[in-house]
Amino acid sequence: IVLTQSPGTLSLSPGEKATLSCRASQSVSSNYLAWYQQKPGQAPRLLIYGASSRATGIPDRFTGSGSGTDFTLTISRLEPEDFAVYYCQQYGSSPCSFGQGTNLEIK
Amino acid sequence: QVQLVESGGTLVKPGGSLRLSCVASGFTFSDYYMNWIRQAPGKGLEWISYISTSIDYTNYPDSVKGRFTITRDNAKNSLYLQMNSLRAEDTAVYYCARSVMPGITIFGVPREFDSWGQGTLVTVSS
Numbered sequence: 001i002v003l004t005q006s007p008g009t010l011s012l013s014p015g016e017k018a019t020l021s022c023r024a025s026q027s028v029s030s031n032y033l034a035w036y037q038q039k040p041g042q043a044p045r046l047l048i049y050g051a052s053s054r055a056t057g058i059p060d061r062f063t064g065s066g067s068g069t070d071f072t073l074t075i076s077r078l079e080p081e082d083f084a085v086y087y088c089q090q091y092g093s094s095p096c097s098f099g100q101g102t103n104l105e106i107k
Numbered sequence: 108q109v110q111l112v113e114s115g116g117t118l119v120k121p122g123g124s125l126r127l128s129c130v131a132s133g134f135t136f137s138d139y140y141m142n143w144i145r146q147a148p149g150k151g152l153e154w155i156s157y158i159s160t161s162i163d164y165t166n167y168p169d170s171v172k173g174r175f176t177i178t179r180d181n182a183k184n185s186l187y188l189q190m191n192s193l194r195a196e197d198t199a200v201y202y203c204a205r206s207v208m209p210g211i212t213i214f215g216v217p218r219e220f221d222s223w224g225q226g227t228l229v230t231v232s233s
Contacts, residue, residue, distance in 0.1 A: 032212055034219040036152075043202055043223035044152065055221060087152055091216045095168040098152040 001025050001090050003099035011107040018075040020102045022088035027068045029092030035064055035073045038101075039084045047086075048073065080106075109133040109222045111203050116227030123193050123231070129186040129203030129224055137181040140210030142217055143188045145199035146226070153199075156188065157217040160210065166217075171197075193231045200226040 002025040012018055022033070031051040036044035046055040048064035051071055061076040075082055083106050088099040115127040127143070142157040156177040158165045165177050176189040186203050204220035211217055 029214055030212070032214075032216070032219075036220075043225055044220075045223075046219055046221045049207065049219040089152070089219070091212055091219060092214060094166070094214065094216045096154050096216050098154070100151045 001028065001093050001097055003088055003090060003097055005086075005088060005099035005102045007102060008100075009103045009105060011105050012078055013107045014078050014080055016078050018073075018078055018082070018104055020073040020075075020086055020104070022066075022071040022073070022099050024069045024071070024090060026093075028071075028090045031067050032090060032092035033064075033066070033071050034089045034091065035062075036087045036089065037082075037084045038087065044087060075104075078104075109205070111205065111222060111224035113201065113203050113224040113227040116201060116229045118230045118232065119193055120233050121194060121231055124189070124191045125193065125229060127188040127190070127201055127203075127227060127229070131184045131186065131203075131205075134205075134222075136179075136184040139208065140206040140217055141177075141179060141186045142204045142206060142220060143175075143177060143186075144202045144204050144220065144223075145197075146202070147196075147199045150199075154217070157206065157211075158186070166215075190229070193229075195231050198229060198231045200228050202226045 006021045033051045035048040038044040052064045063074045110132045113129045158177045174192045178187045203224045205222040207218040
């Protein structure tokens with residue numbers, strides 16, 4: 001499954017709302033869709049699994065939604081530490097695959 | 108706390124071999140499926156292998172199948188990746204990552220990755 005993330009780069013200010021999209025080339029089985037955050041020089045961190053469940057310790061300003069082929073990660077009020085690259089990943093079909101990433105940068 | 112520490116990355120010539128290691132701590136290593144995931148410089152993420160808890164099942168994408176071999180030693184809390192016939196396109200940071208229990212989905216695909224190491228850089232160049 002090919003995952004296409006949009007936009008490639010999103011420029012916003014702290015306090016604003018971010019909406020990141022992930023579109024799959026075919027339906028993701030059982031909504032097995034995860035989101036990760038990666039900061040420069042660091043490993044990715046799991047944010048969302050099963051399309052909408054927050055991982056342990058993830059603030060509630062991060063919300064995952066969607067089903068089938070269209071998924072969204074929403075960050076309700078951006079904090080300075082949220083500026084990073086975000087990847088979606090599907091694990092409903094083999095091999096699991098990642099999107100190309102959305103770079104969320106400070107405007 | 109959960110900790111994964113990779114090692115073994117270095118500069119290697121095309122066609123060469125390399126073995127990466129990942130030492131786990133802070134959790135019962137033998138209870139978890141483990142994976143290797145790589146990231147080429149400035150690029151996205153690519154899952155490249157997983158191994159079951161009891162070492163009876165492994166899986167790879169076509170890009171590395173037949174060249175890479177994942178193994179584990181539960182007594183040593185260690186995960187390994189043997190890489191042979193290395194190519195320039197294998198240049199990447201290699202992460203070991205833990206899959207959420209029960210390890211794989213009903214479709215036989217590794218579950219989401221809830222813990223990652225800091226990565227080790229492999230450079231394939233003459």
